[in-house]
Amino acid sequence: MSLQRLGAIVVKELRQLRRDRLTFAMIVGIPVMQLVLFGFAINMDVRGLNAAVLDQAQTAHxxxxxxxxGSSQVLNIRYQLSEPQQINSLLREGRISAALVIPADFETRLQRKNAAPLxxxxxxxxxxxxxxxxxxxNYPLPGWNQPPGMTLVNYYNxxxxxxxxxxxxxxxxxxxxxxxxFTAIALVREHERGNMEMLITTPVxxxxxxxxxxxxxxxxGLVQVTVILIxxxxxxEVPVRGSLLDLYAASLLFIVASLALGIFVSTLAKSQFQAMQLAFFTFLPQILLSGFMFPFAGMPKAAQWFAEILPLTHFVRLARGIMLRAANLHELWLEMAALGLFTxxxxxIAVARVRKRLD
Incomplete structure (x- = not known):
């Protein structure tokens, strides 16, 4: 073992890393992004759940x-309803996460204390x-000193x-x-093998x-969706309560959006290893900010605005809406529109960069 030769190899690798700007950026960028996301955006305390209120008592109490x-900050009361049927519609469309129902005999229940008043x-x-x-x-209610103060009704699950x-x-x-x-690696591999240069001579x-x-x-991608569903x-025993055709249509749109992102990644990478690094770099914020793992309502507003740009955020809402709430694409049109705009x-951008790279 020669320390001189070993040192020469180490110096050579460090110089190579310095020239590989993308890899160097990943070394710094990935831990910084994780630190910012977990320290700033990820918050397990749920706040600001969109909610509706059906007050059938209409009393001062x-x-x-x-x-x-409302002052608890857990619920963000956005809708004052007049009919119970409105609750089902708002829940199915994903416009609210909870609905508070105050029955007409609210005052009587408070006096008798034999049933939860809400x-x-x-x-x-x-x-x-x-x-x-x-x-x-179990939140303490005015005039009700014994928990629970509410009857909890869990829809869809x-x-x-x-x-x-x-x-x-x-x-x-x-x-x-x-x-x-898959897309990023496949396209970068074509560049490495020189196949892209051959396609330049064609009228494609x-x-x-x-x-x-x-x-x-x-x-x-559609085959993967089928395998996961089966x-x-x-x-x-996960149900598909909505239309299977709607689910596949939403999945196809999300697949195309992800493929477009993969093409864009391939135009930035110079090797398959770099393509894998960049793919992971795009995947990490999506899984952390989409609401799949951590509460979306608990994130700061800035993180929520950024998450609305990410396609996974909208597909999670689409998949849960169709599969569990039996919503249709007409009711979830806003999520489909966001995915279509991203795509x-x-x-x-990806096609423009492909043209630039070919030139």
């Missing part, structure tokens, strides 16, 4: 209770909402089974990881080249 619960209906398709609702059910919440979001997580990674346009490259991966149904913008 009921209004006092509503104000008291009812809290929650969206059980999100485990975080379930956990926050259980805590809120009354048994509180974890796989029912996890599997729909896991479809997006798996697709986000595999589609970006950048748009035709890009779309032709990603179409096979779109089929692979395994989820057979092993974990259009990212695909345009």
């Amino acid at each position: 009921s209004r006092e209770v509503i104000a008291e619960l 009812q809290l209906i929650v969206d059980g398709s999100d485990q975080v909402v379930q956990s926050a609702a259980r805590q809120l059910a 009354p048994e509180r089974l974890a796989p029912v919440n996890t599997v729909p979001g896991l479809i997006g997580v798996i697709l986000a990881m595999t589609m970006v990674l 346009s950048p748009w035709e080249l890009t779309i032709g490259k990603v179409l096979p991966f779109a089929g692979i 395994v989820g149904r057979l092993i974990f 259009l913008i990212m695909m345009s």
